[in-house]
Amino acid sequence: MAQTEVKTQEYWRWPEYRRTVSERDWRNSGIITAGVDIGSVGSKATVLVDGELYAYSVMRTGGVSEQTAIKATTWALEGTGIDVGNLNYVVGTGYGRVNVPFAKKTITEIACHARGAHYIYGPTVRTVLDIGGQDCKAIRCDDKGKVLSFLMNDKCAAGTGRGLEVFADLISVPIQDLGKVSLSVDQEPSPVSNTCVIFAKAESLALLRQGWPKERVAAAYHAAMADRIVDLLTRVGVEKDFVITGGVTKNMGVVQRLERILQVKALEPKMDPILAGALGAGLFAKALYEKEQGLR
C-alpha cells in the first residue's frame, strides 16, 4: 500500500555526539575524573585521565536532568572500558548541576568555563564569552583561568542559543546550517530592530512576507543577536586574548559578526569549545581528588 508520510522537521533539533579522543591506556594511568555540565539546553560529559581529555559526549538536556546526567556520563564512557565506578571524582556544573547523582561536588559554570577555556586555549586567555542555550556570560579571567569578574544575561532569550532555535523553526533551516545561511548574503542588511525574540520573530516574519529571501532575514537576525551580545561584552571590557565557548560557537554567523563588531579575532579552539564547562569541572575534580588524597 502506497503511503505518503508527511514529516514535520524539527529544525531546532541539533545533533548529539560522543568521541574518544585519546589513545592512552587509562588502566596504567593515575587519576580518572569526570566533569558533567548539565546546561539548560545541552548536557556535556567529559572524562579526563590525569587531567587530559579522554572522551566526551554532548546531548540534549531532557525533562529530568538527573537522567540526562546519567545518560551523558555513561555515553561518554561507552566503549572506553571505563565504568562509572572507576571515576575517582566527579564534579557537576551548569544550570542542572545539583542533579548530577554521582558528583561529589558542584561548581558554578562561571568558574568552570574560565577553567575550561584556560585548558582549551592556554594561559593567554583574558576574556571568555560563553554563549549557551539559555544564557550568555562574559567572563574576565587571569593567567591561571581564575575568574576576575563576569556579567551574565540569563533573563532574556535574545542573544542565546534558544533564540536561534526559535529562529531556525521560523525560517525552516536546520539549526546547524543557520550560521552558514546567514553569511551567504552579498550585503549585510540592517539588524532586526527588536531585541525580544518574540518580537524579532514577528519582525522577521514580516520581512519574509515582504519577499526578503531567507538568507537576508537570517543575516538581519544574526546581526541583531551579535549586537545584543556585544552590549553585554563591552560592559566587562574585552581584553585579549578573547575566546568564545558554548554551543553557539557552532554558529559561524554569530561568531564572525561578533569578531567584526569587536574588531577582535577569537582564538581558534584546539578542541570543541562546547566542552569548556565540562572540562573545567573535570579539571576541578582532579584537583579536588588530589587534595582529598593528600597528593598536594
Place this chain on the structure above:
Amino acid sequence: MITAGVDVGAKFAKVVILKDRQVLARAKALVGFDVLKSASDVFETALKDAGLSRSDIQRVVATGMGRNAILQKPPISADEAVSEVVAGAAGAYQVVPTVKTVIDVGAEEGRGIKVEGGKVKDFVINERCAAGAGTFVEAMARALEVKVEDMGPLSLKSANSIPMNAQCCVFAESEVVSLIHSKISKEDIAKAIHDAIAGRISSMVLRIGVEKDVVLIGGCALNPGFVPPLEKELHTSITVPQFPEFVSALGAAARAANPSR
C-alpha cells in the same frame, strides 16, 4: 462637533466616534498585514454603526503603534497623530476624571502614566520585552493549550502561589511545559502566569509612583485574572472601565474635539 479617534495597536485597531462627549460608535478588528486597510475597514464599520460618512467627521486623531500608517492617508486621512501615552491619559480622564495613574497593557507594550487633570506628568514604557505585555499571556495559553480568553477565569480558580522563575516569554514557555510535566494543575499554572506578568507590570509602574485613582486600560484589562494580582502587587484598588480596550481611541477622539487639551 463629531470627531473620531483611531487607535492602531499592535494587534487590534480600535475606533471611537464621538459627538459632544457622547460615544456614537465603537468598533475593533484585528490588524492584518496591510495596516492601512485593516484600520480603514474598522473605521468604515464604525461609520456605518453611527449612520455617518467620512465627511460628517470634522476631525480624526490617530494613535497607537500604527498611527502613522493612517496619518493624512485616505480613506481615513487622520488630521493628527498623538502618542499612546497622550491618548491613554486623555481617554482615562474621560472615563474616570479623578484618575492619577493609568496602567495601559496592550498586546506588545505596557505603559504606566502619571496624570493630572488629563495631562501627562510622567510615564514609563516597556516596548522591548514581550514578557511585560499581552503577548506573554497569549504565548503561555498556547503552551498550556488553553484558549487565551479562558486563561483569566482559569487562574481565578486557583488559590495557590507557584513562583515562575523565567522572566522571558521564550524561557517561560519551557517552564510552563515542565510545570505541566510535574503535574501542576492548569489552574495553578494559569495563576502563576498572571502573578508573573502582574509582578513585571507593577515593578515598572512603581518607578513613576502609584497614586489613586488607578485606572487599568488596554486589551489586557479585559482579562479578569490580571486585575487581582496587580491590585495585590500595587497595594491599591484598580478601576477597570467598561470598554478598557477603547480608552485610548476615546482619548484620541476627545483630543480631536479639543486639540488644546
